[in-house]
Amino acid sequence: MTTLALQIGTQVKDPERVRLRREQIVHAAVELFIQKGFHRTTTREIAKASGLSNGALYEYVETKEDILFLVCRHIHQEVRNRLADCLRLPGCGAEKLRQALYSFCEVMVAMQDEILLIYQESKALPKVYLREVLAEEQMVVGIFEKLLYEGIEDGSIQLPADRVSILAQDAVAMGEMIAFRRWALRAFEGPTLLATQVDLILRAAGVSP
Amino acid sequence: MTTLALQIGTQVKDPERVRLRREQIVHAAVELFIQKGFHRTTTREIAKASGLSNGALYEYVETKEDILFLVCRHIHQEVRNRLADCLRLPGCGAEKLRQALYSFCEVMVAMQDEILLIYQESKALPKVYLREVLAEEQMVVGIFEKLLYEGIEDGSIQLPADRVSILAQDAVAMGEMIAFRRWALRAFEGPTLLATQVDLILRAAGVSP
Amino acid sequence: MTTLALQIGTQVKDPERVRLRREQIVHAAVELFIQKGFHRTTTREIAKASGLSNGALYEYVETKEDILFLVCRHIHQEVRNRLADCLRLPGCGAEKLRQALYSFCEVMVAMQDEILLIYQESKALPKVYLREVLAEEQMVVGIFEKLLYEGIEDGSIQLPADRVSILAQDAVAMGEMIAFRRWALRAFEGPTLLATQVDLILRAAGVSP
Amino acid sequence: MTTLALQIGTQVKDPERVRLRREQIVHAAVELFIQKGFHRTTTREIAKASGLSNGALYEYVETKEDILFLVCRHIHQEVRNRLADCLRLPGCGAEKLRQALYSFCEVMVAMQDEILLIYQESKALPKVYLREVLAEEQMVVGIFEKLLYEGIEDGSIQLPADRVSILAQDAVAMGEMIAFRRWALRAFEGPTLLATQVDLILRAAGVSP
DNA sequence: AATGAATGAGCATTCATTCAT
DNA sequence: TATGAATGAATGCTCATTCAT
16 A cells, blocks of 8 residues: 655755755646646746746756656645545444545545546656556555445445445546546536435445435 | 537548548557557658658648547547447337447447547647537437436436436446556456446446346 | 668658768768867757758758768768779889878878867767777778788788788878877978878888888 | 966865865866766766865866866876886986887876877867967977987987977877777787887887897 | 855757648 | 658757855
8 A cells, every 4th residue: 555655856955845846846837737738838837837947947857757747646645635534534334435435526526637637648657657656546446445345344335345346446437537527517516416426336336325 | 419520621622532541641640649649649650650741641631630630530430330330229218228338338448549549638639629529429428318318208217307417427437437447447357347337327327237 | 891881860762862961961060070079069050051950950860979970981981082092003012002101191181170070079979880980990901901911922011910900000090190299290391291100100111211 | 398387266265175176076077087078077977976066166166178177187297207207217318218118108008098088078178278288298299309319419319300309299199099099909919019119119210129 | 165056048859830843 | 632851949958157055
């Protein structure tokens, strides 16, 4: 479950400063990548929007792809952070699952652009980076797997064990769909949409409504 | 619901020749875009792979984006073609839905790369083109909407009418997920995977298993 | 004696045009490299001085190093061409050697800058190219070796066979010295200088003056 | 004939410290320049290899070219130092010349890389520096001139006076050739090579073998 | 004196598109 | 219609040098 945090090269020694500057960079880059895509965004634009000079940018990062990786990692961290809270709530497995699904969908709504960004641009990542990004996505799937098992054990969920993995994948897909297909989903009210998605997974998990 | 087929500019008069050459272009470009992505593919490469000269390419197309559009349109046509057959089969709404879902998932498996391509690269499309591409995708959603209504009418599906649209979207999302998340789904056997996905939607549609 | 001519990559199909344009490029580059050195010369400058656009330059060449290689090869060809004539003259080995040495020194005077260029910049060549450039230089050494053997055979030169190679090297070095050390040799009159150098080698070759 | 030692700018007052630090710098730079050439070596690399910070480097030197100059001067000093000893030996002019030539060739073998460095990179020196570097090289030539005159006077060398300068140049060139053309000379054994070179000059100087 | 982060002009190279033939 | 050479703006990245601390 723990991933070796990949180290991005930097010329700068003070780690706190590196953290800070990279935050600026990521902040600027997310915006730009969302607007124009990775390939149509220039490093010059990123530097400017970060408040850094062209050269300074490359003190904190070695390639443009590094920036994309930092962006993807940041987004996944954000998703996991927002999800973390709801996992500490009390309740049976089914109840916790419902909560988690709902939270996840909310996060997907809030972070539509960022999720889309990852799907659209991760192809541009060098393989090493891509592997880590996918691993981080799997961590979210892992959360749902754990909740499903919990529910199966406490009897609140009826599901053959060999369906757990696949359904956890579906749960994530169902949520991400909100981001992917937003242009088609704008017609629906938020609460209805979320309820439907959550319900869809719960039914498949054999939770009585 | 029908969209006027957008006209792509060409210098060439004979429409049959245009059709033919564009077929060559699309054929070459699909392959290249899948392998390297839209931005990393050069028009030179496309020309070469199409058996055209640099200049000739631009007789049949005005910009690189035109090619991407032709590619997306071609893929959607292919999807609809492959789906069309199963719609003429007899049976109640639920039965036809099951068939359609299954076929759709099969198509998604067969055309993984192409589906992924559309999602990853359509951002590069000029707005006018993007609109048409999305409209074509909606046509597939429309197919599932129609089947759901059919089932509701003949009593084989229990679903409040206001859920129809959303569920049709889910059906498409469920299928496309197979393409998007294939790296996570490689572990599962094809038949199991498809059955699960189809079942998921049918349950949500209130079809008794 | 024949070297596999290394092929430099080009986008252009017509070989005659390639030859022509590369001639322009080499012509411009020699001048610039002599003036400012390889590293201080920009490809833009070379393009401009060749009468080509930035882009066109790269239709005939793949990297800046390619240009340096073309330049070195051109210079060596020129040297060999100028030397070739005097080799067909009649006379005993010693006489032909004297002629060749004199011609070679003349060429070194005429091509001072170019010779210096090769020595100063060949370090920047990729290994494959460097090998070929050195091989071409060895061809000149080979000419002197052949003449020495000729003289030994016809009795006009007294030299143990195991000194032939080393002396051929010296002959070339003695000539190239005129290029390398011209700043120190400006003081001497051309004819005296050349005579001295030729004499030096002939003596070492055991030719009675 | 003596040149005012050029003053390189520095921010630092204590001359002993300047001497010390510059020694570090030169030591690091020689190595790097030999390996990668002047232009491909960055000041950052030099600073790091010297154990100095980026900023500190520029306290002891004003430009990158200053470093190259210091390096060249250092090398020449080293050459002269190594040569100095053999000049104090007793013997007639011819004998001393033979000794000096041999020592010089030995130094050239030992300092191949450094000699090559000077020839390849001195073009990058600002004119003022270049003049001094050439002047230092002439000092070595001067040594051989002096020895030749000594031999002429004591009768051990037969040479018209107007050939002295030119032959002294040749002596240096002959030695340096060992460095320049080492790729071609690897085939020969050291002692043979040196003996040949020394003999070549002695013959030209009219010293009976 | 020393540090090391910041600057920004500069460079090799690419590539969509045009156009003379 | 077709060819393929030409264009030139744009881009990712480097690095000598400066300067606040």
